[in-house]
Amino acid sequence: MAEASAREQSLSSHLALVACRDGHGNRHLFNELMRTVYVAWFLQQKGYGKESVSSFKTAEYAVEAALEMAHVSDEWVLAEDTVPVFERLLALHDSQLASVPLHKVIHAEQRLRQFLAGTAISPVPDTGQVGMS
Numbered sequence: 001m002a003e004a005s006a007r008e009q010s011l012s013s014h015l016a017l018v019a020c021r022d023g024h025g026n027r028h029l030f031n032e033l034m035r036t037v038y039v040a041w042f043l044q045q046k047g048y049g050k051e052s053v054s055s056f057k058t059a060e061y062a063v064e065a066a067l068e069m070a071h072v073s074d075e076w077v078l079a080e081d082t083v084p085v086f087e088r089l090l091a092l093h094d095s096q097l098a099s100v101p102l103h104k105v106i107h108a109e110q111r112l113r114q115f116l117a118g119t120a121i122s123p124v125p126d127t128g129q130v131g132m133s
């Protein structure tokens with residue numbers, strides 16, 4: 001992947017996290033975070049990463065909780081205790097963008113589009129007992 005493109009994707013994700021962490025999030029920024037989390041998940045399934053499944057599930061649950069809170073209070077913010085999980089997943093994705101062949105990133109993005117077009121609740125398997133850290 002071209003270094004400039006990888007930097008742009010990384011910057012977009014990190015800025016989304018900062019905004020969502022600081023209470024300045026919105027639907028688009030939360031979608032950006034989850035897009036990054038899911039692409040990182042798909043790349044990890046192909047051997048590029050070793051984050052725990054529970055980290056990915058925690059990210060999903062954190063965004064779901066934030067969306068519920070936004071629906072009730074119009075406040076778009078991530079729970080503070082989930083921010084370190086997002087930081088780890090964004091760091092994973094940064095390392096993936098720096099090392100994964102472009103065709104694999106494109107394939108992961110295609111898998112994301114297929115997931116979004118389908119009816120599945122999540123591409124990440126349920127671990128049964130997932131904490132918030």
